[in-house]
Amino acid sequence: MVTMKEQFNKDGYIILKNFFSKEEINQIYTEARKLFALQIQRVLGKSVDIDNKDEFEQAMFDLFEADFNTFVNTGKQAQHLISLHRLGTESKLINLLKSLGYDFPMIGVRPAMQFNSRYLSKGGSHWKLGAHQDWRTGQGSLDSIVMWFPMVDCGEALGSLQILPGSHKDGLLKADTSGYLGSIQEDLPEDAYIQTEFEVGDLLVFSAFLVHRSGNNVTNNIRWSIQLRYNNMAEPTFQERGFPMPYIYKPEADLVTPDFPKKQQLETVFS
Numbered sequence: 001m002v003t004m005k006e007q008f009n010k011d012g013y014i015i016l017k018n019f020f021s022k023e024e025i026n027q028i029y030t031e032a033r034k035l036f037a038l039q040i041q042r043v044l045g046k047s048v049d050i051d052n053k054d055e056f057e058q059a060m061f062d063l064f065e066a067d068f069n070t071f072v073n074t075g076k077q078a079q080h081l082i083s084l085h086r087l088g089t090e091s092k093l094i095n096l097l098k099s100l101g102y103d104f105p106m107i108g109v110r111p112a113m114q115f116n117s118r119y120l121s122k123g124g125s126h127w128k129l130g131a132h133q134d135w136r137t138g139q140g141s142l143d144s145i146v147m148w149f150p151m152v153d154c155g156e157a158l159g160s161l162q163i164l165p166g167s168h169k170d171g172l173l174k175a176d177t178s179g180y181l182g183s184i185q186e187d188l189p190e191d192a193y194i195q196t197e198f199e200v201g202d203l204l205v206f207s208a209f210l211v212h213r214s215g216n217n218v219t220n221n222i223r224w225s226i227q228l229r230y231n232n233m234a235e236p237t238f239q240e241r242g243f244p245m246p247y248i249y250k251p252e253a254d255l256v257t258p259d260f261p262k263k264q265q266l267e268t269v270f271s
């Protein structure tokens, strides 16, 4: 009988069916849509039913076109949902990390939420990432782990992730930049990619060295997904390298809304 850890070490990934309850994923998905609905209302003057998928997602595309900055900020805010952060620290996740060999699990970076659709792209590649290894971005422990899961059922048509089994043992491959968008510049065996498929609640756990890429979302719908990243602080080279933290997280130097707030607005808040 092969253990989960042996399987993970061999393939560089495991897929756990029904790891989360559909309700806990749906809570995050609902809150994220509610967040966008607030800005859809403000910018487009439209009240949308978040459960009417096509209507709601069309409104997302319209918001993207009408006010890109607001769309991006709302997407970033969605990564700060308390429900999402709570899920990322659940003991069943931490126990999973421990069973994969983590002695000292720690959050690598704040959770990410992605909304993959060609209608949510300004010609860039962020909606459809080329082959890459996440370790290049995080530079954490050698056993850094990425957890990827969708908030909607997804397979090939929605462009679910494609992974190269065993590639985590090939070392850090050459890439054209150091970010997520940096595609690997070395030859990769096209036929060896596995197309993943998920139902809501399923979880993909993979080594940050595993080569993976977005599939091609050929539908008119958005592929909503989440990525959680962890480091093992007990990993010797991470300690020797002084715990690098290459994610840059800094405040804006100037006021985003000039001349805001007025004293009177604060008096109203605290009245």
Ligand SMILES: O=C(O)CCC(=O)C(=O)O
Pocket (backbone or CB within 6 Å): 114, 116, 127, 128, 129, 134, 160, 161, 180, 212, 213, 214, 215, 225, 227
């Ligand atoms: O979900 C995707 O299409 C790509 C996600 C990914 O590769 C990543 O976050 O590293």
